[in-house]
Amino acid sequence: MGNKISIMIVDDELIVRESFLHWFEKLGHKVETAASGHEALEKLEKSFFDLLFVDIKMPKMNGIELLGKVKEEYPETIVIIITAYGSIDTAVNAMKMGASDYLLKPFKPEQLTLVMEKVAHQKRLISEYEYMKGRLDRITHFDNIIGQSAVMKEIFELIPKVAQSDSSVLILGKTGTGKELIAKAVHSKSKQANRPFVAINCGAMPDTLLESELFGYQKGAFTGATHSRKGILEVVSGGTLFLDEVGEISPKMQVDLLRVLEEKKMTRLGDREPIDLDFRLISSTSRDLEKEVSEGRFREDFYYRINVIMVHVSPLKERKEDIPLLIQHFLDKYSHETTKKVNHISRDASDLLKAYDWPGNVRELENAIERAVVLSKSRTLTSEDFSFLHPSSIRPTGRRTLREIEKEHINFILNDCGWNVTKASGILGINRVTLHKMIKRYQLKRP
Amino acid sequence: MGKVAEIVPKAIAANILGYLHINTDIVSSLENPQYAFDESRIQYNAGEILKAFESMPFHNYEKVIGILDLDLFVPIFSYVFGEARQAGKYALVSLYRLQKNLDGSTPSTSLFLERAAKVALHELGHLFNLIHCEDENCLMHFSGGLQDLDNASFYFCRYCSTYFRDALSIDRTKGKNTRPERDS
Numbered sequence: 001m002g003n004k005i006s007i008m009i010v011d012d013e014l015i016v017r018e019s020f021l022h023w024f025e026k027l028g029h030k031v032e033t034a035a036s037g038h039e040a041l042e043k044l045e046k047s048f049f050d051l052l053f054v055d056i057k058m059p060k061m062n063g064i065e066l067l068g069k070v071k072e073e074y075p076e077t078i079v080i081i082i083t084a085y086g087s088i089d090t091a092v093n094a095m096k097m098g099a100s101d102y103l104l105k106p107f108k109p110e111q112l113t114l115v116m117e118k119v120a121h122q123k124r125l126i127s128e129y130e131y132m133k134g135r136l137d138r139i140t141h142f143d144n145i146i147g148q149s150a151v152m153k154e155i156f157e158l159i160p161k162v163a164q165s166d167s168s169v170l171i172l173g174k175t176g177t178g179k180e181l182i183a184k185a186v187h188s189k190s191k192q193a194n195r196p197f198v199a200i201n202c203g204a205m206p207d208t209l210l211e212s213e214l215f216g217y218q219k220g221a222f223t224g225a226t227h228s229r230k231g232i233l234e235v236v237s238g239g240t241l242f243l244d245e246v247g248e249i250s251p252k253m254q255v256d257l258l259r260v261l262e263e264k265k266m267t268r269l270g271d272r273e274p275i276d277l278d279f280r281l282i283s284s285t286s287r288d289l290e291k292e293v294s295e296g297r298f299r300e301d302f303y304y305r306i307n308v309i310m311v312h313v314s315p316l317k318e319r320k321e322d323i324p325l326l327i328q329h330f331l332d333k334y335s336h337e338t339t340k341k342v343n344h345i346s347r348d349a350s351d352l353l354k355a356y357d358w359p360g361n362v363r364e365l366e367n368a369i370e371r372a373v374v375l376s377k378s379r380t381l382t383s384e385d386f387s388f389l390h391p392s393s394i395r396p397t398g399r400r401t402l403r404e405i406e407k408e409h410i411n412f413i414l415n416d417c418g419w420n421v422t423k424a425s426g427i428l429g430i431n432r433v434t435l436h437k438m439i440k441r442y443q444l445k446r447p
Numbered sequence: 448m449g450k451v452a453e454i455v456p457k458a459i460a461a462n463i464l465g466y467l468h469i470n471t472d473i474v475s476s477l478e479n480p481q482y483a484f485d486e487s488r489i490q491y492n493a494g495e496i497l498k499a500f501e502s503m504p505f506h507n508y509e510k511v512i513g514i515l516d517l518d519l520f521v522p523i524f525s526y527v528f529g530e531a532r533q534a535g536k537y538a539l540v541s542l543y544r545l546q547k548n549l550d551g552s553t554p555s556t557s558l559f560l561e562r563a564a565k566v567a568l569h570e571l572g573h574l575f576n577l578i579h580c581e582d583e584n585c586l587m588h589f590s591g592g593l594q595d596l597d598n599a600s601f602y603f604c605r606y607c608s609t610y611f612r613d614a615l616s617i618d619r620t621k622g623k624n625t626r627p628e629r630d631s
Contacts, residue, residue: 015494019523025533027589028578082523106488106525110591 005050005123006030010040010066011082012058016105020053023112037061041069046378048341049077051119053103056083056090064094071098073344076126078119145181146329149319155182158311163189168261168306170246171284173313175430176363179284180244182311187240192280195239198232203248204433210253212269221270233266236279246306247287247298248437254302261305281306286434316358316365323354326362330369331381342373344380352383359409364429388427407442410435419446448496448515449479454556455542455563456514462564463571466601467611472508479517490520493530493539500537510574511537512567518543528596529566531573538570549593562596572607575614580607 007029009020017033024031032049034040038061040052052070056063067079081094082103091102100122101115147153162169163186171179180199187197202210216231232241243249249257260266261281265274283306292298316322327345335343345353358364372385410428417423425435438444460471483495496513505511519527519541528545531538545562548554554562565586572587580587585604590596603611 013522015522018494019521022521022532023523026573026579105523106520107523108591109524109527109589110595112524113589113591 004028004030005119006048007032007051007053008040008043008049009033009053010035010037010058010063011053011055012036013055016055016082027116037063037066037069040066041073044070044074044077045344045380048379049074050123052077052079053082054079054099056081056094064090064097067094067097067099076341078122078126080115080119145178145185146326147319147322148325149314149321151314151319152322155311155313159185160189162186162309162311164191165309166280167308168281168283169309169311170289170307171282171311171313172289173284173286174315174361175286175434176358176361177313177315178362179286179313180242182313183240183242183282183284186282187242187280190240190280192239196236197240197242198236199242199244200232201244201433203245203437204431207250207253210249211256215256215266215269217269218271221268225270228268231266231268233260233277233279234275238278240280240282243281243283243306245285245434246283247285247289247292251299254299258299258302258305316361320354323365324350326365327353327369330366331373334370334373338373340373340376341379342376342381346380346382348383349381349386352386352389356389357405357409359406360429367426367429403442406438407444410438410442411444414439414444414446448477448513449517451476451514451516451542455560458560459512459514459540459564459567462568462601466568466603467571467615469615477503477513480515485520488520490518490526491515493519493521493527493541496539497530497532497535497537505536509536510571512571513537513539514542514563514567515539516542516546528590529570531570533573533578534576535574538567538574540566540570544593545596558597561601562593565590565596565599565601568601572603572611575611577607577610577614580604582606 004027007020007024009017009024009031010033011017011020012035014035017035021031021033032043032047034043036058037054040054043049054063054066054070058066063081063083067081070077070079075098078100079098080101080103081091081099082105083090084105094102101118103111103115145152145156147156159182169183169186171182173179183199184197187193200210200213205213212229212231214231214233216229216234217225219225219228260277264277266277267274289298289303289307293300293303316326327350331343331345335341353365353368360367368386368389369381371388372381376385410424413424413427414421417427421432421435421439425432428435430438456473460473463469463471480491480496480499482499483492484490485492496515496519500511500513519530519539521527521530526544527541529538529540540563542559542563545566546553546559568586569590577587579589582588582604584600584602585607586599586602587604587607588595588599590599
């Protein structure tokens, strides 16, 4: 067998366990033993095993029961049944339940070699299947929007309808709720799907940079413009432009963009020649734009221009029924990406994640699971793996506003990280720019 | 152990010296290991014999190979040609199934001795912590039956040779001469 594998021998007879152990040590495999089905299940919870040799006749939990549990919980583990009490019925039953082979002890040494060759072949097929499945998932789960709550189902129904029109879409939702994923889903289902999708974070760059990024410039338009450059509005021609955090752009830029949207034309900086434009606009914001409009901080005409169709994404704490599905999705994703076989979560850990408020929403949940998977030493995540989640967010929050809770949580994490913004933003599941804006908004100060 | 022709340990010792450059002593024969006889299988339990070896006075030897003309088994297998604990001190070679061909005929003495030497070298490899090799021509490749054993040549692959050399040089730098003094 080319690669060394991890094997567990489950047999109540010490002498049999030792015989297997000595034999497989000579083959260089990693071998563990268990004297009962319960001990085997405990070990399976902690570590991944490629192959199990299971004796049928054991007290309390017999081999067939164990086989059933293993195939239910760890279907990728190959099981070979061994017994001295062989009968065709037992063999057929074991094979029906998913055993890969059946050995009557004592067997000839070469029989075990043949079984191991068969296991190697099966393992190769499983690896190939997992690889292909991973590739297929990446193709079929392009949207990557996961949810079973009523609000998410509404969004799933809305996306294809919205995609068929050319109208501007405004996606509202707190940071980390997956606004960009929805924008990409709309694009992928629209007739512009094979054209570019360009996302630009309006909150991450100063006005002048945003202007030159969007409109491009002619050579000599300003100091340092040593060559002409196409703007994103030109590059995205025929496709979809996604303006993330549109609520952050300045009034002047709002005017410029409004003109572009109305006339479908623009001129590069330093140029006079108008260029025809053709793109679909999707914007998003975590701000309350209606309030911004009523308080005069956002242009009403621009607001109505970008808000032809509005999609509201609820924060994760308002759709907690989505959490189990998201947990499984991210577990599968990071288990596959990190090639660590961490693909289970204990009930207490699952309850903890459901009780948590997730101020950073789906992104924070994803980061939490990625971190737990990377650091986990067992194949099942437990509540201890999520000890980094701030307990105050799990406690009942009383009659306080969301802003108060958000402010308190950000302040706690910042202090906890010694005001290391990169580290704090990682824990909060938001980017550094957003965190800086929040620090400013809540007037948080280093103690 | 038991009734083993004198020529067998001599041939094995010569092959160990020839292929591995390890000097070997042949000590006086031990009695049949009746304690390891399993009446239900009419065979001798190799594990029991190896355990008994641990209480015997082989203190001056780094590695010990017991040669028997008895049919050996380990609990999971119907028979074994030899048995050794990985990186252990004691190994066994059973001549029982080597002295008959698959068709029931008797092999020539040279073929019989060749088989015994191959099993001994293979088990000695385990004592030096070598694992089964994927190279079908290598002596550390697992031989499931007589045919495999006869097809194998007296050859350790590049990797197993290097591993053997390293294992022996480590033993020597530890000051443990692989050629031990004769037991008193």
